[in-house]
Amino acid sequence: MCSASEGQSRRSPISTFSPGALRRVLRTADGVLVExxxxxxxxxxEGNSPAAGGTAIVVAHGFTGSVDRPAVRRAARVFAQRAAVVTFSFRGHGRSGGRSTVGDREVLDLAAAVEWARSLGHPGVATVGFSMGGSVALRHAALHRGRTEARTDAVASVSAPARWYYRGTAPMRRLHWVVTRPTGRFVGRYGFRTRIHDRDWDPVPLSPVESVPLIAPTPLLVVHGDRDPYFPLDHPRMLAAAGAAELWLEPGMGHAENAADEPLLARLADWLVDAAARPRPAAPDAPRTA
Structure with missing residues (x-):
């Protein structure tokens, strides 16, 4: 879930945002302010205001990412060639308030971003998440699958874990040290500019693999690289087997948004736009809880 190879404090200049970009501070359902x-x-x-109609893609970054990170900017640039795009920083990241809960309450951050996209006149909204953001996108799609303003019309999860507390690789053992130890959280705050909550999950949130069966009939895509150093291939295969998901195993790809090249991002955008436009039966309302 950590995107350490991106650099610890790099930000993109404002010129990397497309013409007509709007910055906002959103308030989540639990009161956290999110950029x-x-x-x-x-x-x-044409012009400098959002064009109503069409699909919007909402991007959920990985752990230690933010709206200004170069990999997130690259993804937004490619996606914007096919749809409107909303990027945001999860709580505890970038200029957002609060502290990271590493995939739990972040569902509320994504819900606020989806609601904003719909308020700007987009009847179709798709979500794509990377690593931690991929697990959040799955849980969001499951928990907001009914006819609410926070629902997604299509979801793609890239490089996400299938289950919580995985420590089977060296990068994940290092990440757990950052999250669970006081010294690790100090490193997270001042090394990766990520403010991490110091309390354990209580209760433990719905896991990604438990979320997948609840997502239908919303179209779901699972994407994973065969050289991912964080999560081996049993994770995407477990996710795809849990429900009606399309699975892309990408040869030579590493982890999350840092490893997603422009051709893959273009294919992702095409899939999201097409999937969001598909007619499908309504799903029952789900409890609005993280």
Whole structure:
């Protein structure tokens, strides 16, 4: 879930945002203030206001990421060639308030970003998450699958874990040290600029693999690299087997947004836009809880 190879404090200059970009501070259901950026679709864009209609893609970054990270900016740039894009920083990341709960309460951050996209006039909203953001996207799709303003019309989960507390690889053991130890959280705050909550989950949130069966009929795509150093291939296969998910195993790909090249991002955007437009039966309302 950690994107350490991206660098510890790099930010993208404002010029990397597309014409007509809007910055906002969103308030989540539990009162946390979250920074977010809206960028209109750049295909045929005219003027400096969001164009109503069409699909918006909401991007959920990985642990230690933020709206200004170069890998998130690259993804937004590619996605914006096909749809409007909302990027945001999870709580405890970037300029957002609060502290990271590493995939639990972050569902509320994603819900606030989806609601903002719909408020700007987009009847179709798709979500894509990377690593920690991928697990959040799955749980969000399960918990907001009914006819609410926070629902997603299509979801893609990239490089996500299938189950909690996984320590089977060296990078994940290091990440657990950062999250669970006081010294690790100090490193997270001042080394990775990520403020991490010091309390354990109580209760333990719905896991990604438990979320998948609840997502239908919303279209679901699971994407994973065969060289991912954090989560081996049993994770995406477990997720895909748990429900009606399409699975892409990407040869040579590493982990999350840092490893997603532009051709893959373009394919992701095409899938999300097409999937969000598919007619499907309504799903029952789900409890609005993280």
């Amino acid at each position: 977010a950026v809206y960028e209109p679709c750049t295909a045929g864009f």
